[in-house]
Amino acid sequence: QVQLVESGGGLVQAGGSLRLFCTARGSFSSINVMGWYRQAPGKQRELVASITNTGSTRYADSVKGRFSISRDNAKNTASLQMNSLKSDDTAVYYCNLQAVVGSIWGQGTQVTVSS
Numbered sequence: 001q002v003q004l005v006e007s008g009g010g011l012v013q014a015g016g017s018l019r020l021f022c023t024a025r026g027s028f029s030s031i032n033v034m035g036w037y038r039q040a041p042g043k044q045r046e047l048v049a050s051i052t053n054t055g056s057t058r059y060a061d062s063v064k065g066r067f068s069i070s071r072d073n074a075k076n077t078a079s080l081q082m083n084s085l086k087s088d089d090t091a092v093y094y095c096n097l098q099a100v101v102g103s104i105w106g107q108g109t110q111v112t113v114s115s
Helices: none
Strands: 003-007 010-013 018-025 033-039 046-052 057-059 067-072 077-082 091-099 102-105 109-114
Touching (some): 003 091, 003 102, 018 033, 046 067, 057 067
Parallel strands (some): 010 109
Antiparallel strands (some): 003 018, 046 057, 091 102
16 A cells, blocks of 8 residues: 655745655555645645656646755655745645556645745
């Protein structure tokens, strides 16, 4: 059974930075995509950023130039560096793993940006 454990959320002032961490535990294919999604109150869950096992990245337009996703394949971890945070970035952030086993979600971590 694959499990994702997230950490790093919290409260930050607008313009500040946070770094989110995700650790994948269990057995899964080395060919996979790890990503971060977010869901604000009353809104649908949306992709923030993703990264393949080969390092290809994808970002939502709203975070390009401010957020950076990275991963360590040897440790099965992914992180999301978030800079120049805005109040619109306030949401619950979820780590996601897509592999042969399917789509796995973490429990979510709250990010709150105060203006």
